[in-house]
Amino acid sequence: MQIRQLVRKSRIELLLMLLLVAVLFLTISRADNTIGGNYKNITVHTSVNITNTKPEILSLTVYQETNLSAINITLFGGQTRNVTCNASLRDWNGYNDIVYVNATLFYINNVSNNADDNNTHYTNNNCTNSGNGVNYTVNYMCVFPVYYYANNGTWTCNVTVKDTYNISATRTNTTYIYALYALNVTNGLDFGSAAVETYTNNATANITNFGNSAINVSVEGYGTTRGDGLAMSCGINGNITVANERFSITDVTYNSRTALSSSAQLLQNLTLPKQTIPGTQIVNTTYWQLYIDSTNNPAGNCSGNVIFQAEAP
Numbered sequence: 044m045q046i047r048q049l050v051r052k053s054r055i056e057l058l059l060m061l062l063l064v065a066v067l068f069l070t071i072s073r074a075d076n077t078i079g080g081n082y083k084n085i086t087v088h089t090s091v092n093i094t095n096t097k098p099e100i101l102s103l104t105v106y107q108e109t110n111l112s113a114i115n116i117t118l119f120g121g122q123t124r125n126v127t128c129n130a131s132l133r134d135w136n137g138y139n140d141i142v143y144v145n146a147t148l149f150y151i152n153n154v155s156n157n158a159d160d161n162n163t164h165y166t167n168n169n170c171t172n173s174g175n176g177v178n179y180t181v182n183y184m185c186v187f188p189v190y191y192y193a194n195n196g197t198w199t200c201n202v203t204v205k206d207t208y209n210i211s212a213t214r215t216n217t218t219y220i221y222a223l224y225a226l227n228v229t230n231g232l233d234f235g236s237a238a239v240e241t242y243t244n245n246a247t248a249n250i251t252n253f254g255n256s257a258i259n260v261s262v263e264g265y266g267t268t269r270g271d272g273l274a275m276s277c278g279i280n281g282n283i284t285v286a287n288e289r290f291s292i293t294d295v296t297y298n299s300r301t302a303l304s305s306s307a308q309l310l311q312n313l314t315l316p317k318q319t320i321p322g323t324q325i326v327n328t329t330y331w332q333l334y335i336d337s338t339n340n341p342a343g344n345c346s347g348n349v350i351f352q353a354e355a356p
Contacts, residue, residue: 120225146185279343
């Protein structure tokens with residue numbers, strides 16, 4: 044009798060234990076539910092696991108070279124000048140989830156997907172991690188070597204970032220490229236040898252537009268110091284007055300040329316447009332000649348200076 048009672052008691056305890064486990068399971072599984080009064084409403088917990096987030100471009104700055112304060116650009120005459128687009132990025136999956144960053148830099152009358160053109164459009168498909176990524180954020184630098192004849196005016200930098208899921212984000216910012224009036228000139232004017240009271244042979248000077256705008260050109264002469272009234276000072280004796288050096292933009296006689304002055308004067312009827320085609324510079328030839336006056340009876344090797352100045356038309 045006692046054995047049966049013990050077995051029955053054990054069965055009851057086991058059933059009670061199983062019932063308790065079931066109640067606990069139901070309680071745990073519905074722990075996040077909120078029951079309204081008398082079960083009038085129930086608030087059910089919802090959840091999802093985000094496997095990928097969209098990358099973000101937090102900020103984008105554009106500046107010259109590495110000078111963060113040079114937000115407007117002065118191009119480098121006859122060469123390229125680096126323009127930097129610096130993008131601060133964030134990806135909540137970690138900055139290593141960013142797999143591709145590219146950028147375009149384009150003139151105001153263009154759009155991002157135009158073909159590259161040194162005058163109006165540049166592309167960088169290999170922007171570089173600047174190495175200061177922390178957790179979710181990182182900076183990328185997109186550098187463009189911009190040619191000296193790129194159009195002056197407003198330019199836009201457009202940065203695109205993609206992650207491992209090929210999800211992308213873009214951001215733009217603008218900069219301003221200043222007009223650049225610049226030139227280069229043949230190295231030296233050598234008139235050769237000549238006697239007193241004779242005319243020298245022609246010497247030529249090739250002027251090249253090294254800027255991004257059309258230019259006029261002014262010239263000014265001096266012997267030793269600016270304003271000294273001389274074209275040249277001579278080693279043994281005397282000098283050559285500035286007006287005895289003459290120039291023209293076509294090959295004409297000495298008397299048809301313009302006398303050089305100690306103050307700047309324009310080369311008349313000469314305007315050099317800006318370069319537009321790679322490898323095709325805009326060059327103009329000017330013609331120069333001296334008359335060796337006997338007034339100061341110059342002798343020996345003579346030398347002087349001519350300043351060529353790029354001017355806005």
